[in-house]
Amino acid sequence: MPFRIGKLSARACRVGHLLAGLFVLLAGSSGAEAACRAEPRASVPVALSHNQAVVAVALNGQDWPLLLDTGGGRSLLTAAAVQRANLPLDEWVSTPLLGAGNLVENRRNVTLRSMALGGLPLQRRGLAHTISLPVTAQPLDGAGRIAGLLGADMLSRYDLDLDSPAGRMTLYTVSGCSGRFLPWDQPYDAIAARLLPDDGLLVPVLIDGRPLDAQLDTGSASSLIDARGLHRLGLTPAALDHDTVTRSSGIGGQFLDRRHRFAELRIGTERIAAPVISVAAVPRPGVDMLLGMDVLASRRIWISYATAQLFIARPGGRNPPP
Secondary structure, eight states, X not given: OHHHHHHHHHHHHHHHHHHHHHHHHHHHHHHHHHHXXXXXXXXXXXXEETTEEEEEEEETTEEEEEEEEXXXXXXXXXXXXXXXXXXXXXXXXXXXXXXXXXXXEEEEEEEESOEXXXXXXXXXXXXXXXXXXXXXXXXXXXXSOOOEEEEHHHHTTSEEEEEGGGTEEEEXXXXXOOSSXXXXXXXXXXXXXXXXXXXXXXXXXXXXTEEEEEEEOTTOSSOEEOHHHHHHHTOOXXXXXXXXXXXXXXXXXXXXXXXXXXXXXXXXXXXXXXXXXXXXXXXXXXXXXXXXXXXXXXXXXXXXXXXXXXXXXXXXXXXXXX
């Protein structure tokens, strides 16, 4: 009898090992499938106004048009909008603003009870639950309709599937993903990027064969090469003498720039021939250029803050092998 029990125990152990191994395999398979999660959280219309992306953001429950500004480290409101909405000023906080025009503003912030995009509550990273936004006196459009900027401080908690040609943006929460993980059914380029301290995203581009670090800036109607980029390209004032001079404006006032034609702009595998890009000797630490909506608006892009990547849809062909 002891021997028989021993044989039964050994057999039970072998069965137990087999079941345990099968469980491990199943658990590993389930874990691999569930490791990467990209879940849509909100989908909203996107309108292009003067080549800038505009979305409706609910401030204290009321919709206001804000520029989608991935190049802006801070979301903000205009003084005119604050007055129209009768928003209360923050009793404790003011935020100095310095833009490309080198004009410094320092006004008291405004406080909001809530801020939402497509029903999805927006909140900065961190522990603070109050929403305090800077205020600028500068109008963001000619008619003064744009109420402010929706910046990377609010957006970077999510990945952005920005389909400007279709007029739609979807926000995703992404976890455990890397490489090519998009749910798109169309081919796309995957470009490794770098996150800046203010949640901006830097992507590598080539202009006339020279590498530049370009910040994705959906709040800029046109791309701009700044002082650092001019230096890296070796462009002297004499090389720009015959270019058209224009006046640009934004947070920080107005500044003069020139429209310069280059031979080629490369982003990922895409080649843009003979682009005309604004150039201005404005300082932007760590950034060579802004990649604006003149390039981005005609393409579906996915800005992945979670994995520090930029994905750009390609109209034809196949995806490269993983």
